[in-house]
Ligand SMILES: Nc1ncnc2c1ncn2[C@@H]1O[C@H](COP(=O)(O)OP(=O)(O)OP(=O)(O)O)[C@@H](O)[C@H]1O
């Protein structure tokens with residue numbers, strides 16, 4: 001089978017690249033291009049035909065198309081072929097042999113979808129989401145850059161939601177990412193420690209005390225952190241505002257123990273500026289996160305709306321932290337999950353996000369997590385994924401991508417710019433399998 005797939009057949013007649021042909025014996029082929037030169041006898045045959053003279057057999061006009069054999073069957077030389085419709089009883093993703101589930105794969109689970117704008121990537125992904133839901137994926141998470149997936153996730157019983165910053169569930173690393181300290185601080189270790197102490201104490205306080213306005217409470221606790229050396233945890237409260245301040249300090253002491261607490265007070269006195277900066281960054285994150293929660297359990301099906309974060313920066317720190325959190329949780333849960341990352345190259349522009357994503361992709365499979373990366377351009381993460389290529393207008397990109405095809409890269413490079421909307425080629429191991437998305 002492997003030897004057959006990808007072999008090129010020469011077919012008499014001109015066909016549209018991307019067309020699916022079937023021979024009399026049932027072999028199926030995908031037209032990948034025409035032979036460039038005209039048949040040498042073309043002009044002579046044309047002249048004879050015009051003059052009403054019989055055209056000798058050797059002058060018969062046979063224009064030739066090239067087609068990639070995509071069935072297990074090989075056409076016999078001399079067989080007639082005809083263009084066939086894709087067999088599709090209902091909307092879905094189809095290969096030459098019928099409906100295809102791209103997410104079921106023995107080898108590489110991850111999929112990269114690349115096609116020019118408007119060529120049907122998002123439409124294909126929506127089909128995949130439906131497939132994933134019926135294939136029993138426990139979690140389906142879409143990082144939705146354009147707010148396009150709300151309808152389909154709701155149809156599947158999920159929700160579209162802005163990113164949530166789950167303060168008490170974040171690791172040190174995720175806290176640093178959320179605050180932006182990972183990016184701005186040259187040696188964030190001490191700041192990380194302040195952050196961690198603060199968050200641990202605050203979460204401890206929140207467990208004991210009902211907090212109504214989380215952001216306001218965080219601000220006040222942040223102020224208390226800066227006054228650590230002057231507020232006594234045992235002092236009497238003056239008013240309600242004071243209560244939270246003092247209780248936060250108490251929670252901090254309980255959390256750290258008296259010795260470490262006193263040591264921290266000493267340090268803060270000498271390190272006022274760094275502590276103030278740490279709190280400022282944290283408050284900035286709290287203020288800018290669309291939603292701050294103490295805890296947030298990963299929903300089963302969700303489209304995370306990242307649209308608002310695209311404005312100035314490639315990716316906001318909060319979005320990055322939320323992504324890190326999601327990736328980590330999925331690996332901890334070890335349940336079959338699908339993560340869709342739209343505009344993957346945008347993530348790769350950020351060094352932290354790139355490292356996260358690379359690590360995630362290399363590990364995800366072990367934990368039952370499948371990633372689908374979507375983009376308009378080729379990018380560096382394609383190695384660990386199966387490629388699903390739609391129309392790629394840029395000829396240089398088409399060539400670069402086709403080089404990854406196991407066979408017939410030249411043909412594929414010519415085919416890619418000619419594919420239509422909803423037409424894709426799946427590079428599946430040794431095979432090139434044409435796909436059609438029928439809506
Ligand atoms: N297989 C298909 N058959 C018919 N129409 C389709 C098909 N796929 C997509 N379309 C239509 O083409 C338009 C663009 O599709 P889609 O949004 O999926 O493209 P895209 O590749 O995600 O574009 P972008 O790069 O802008 O995100 C939509 O109006 C969609 O309905």
Ligand SMILES: [Mg+2]
Nearest residue numbers: 118121122123
């Ligand atoms: Mg799209």
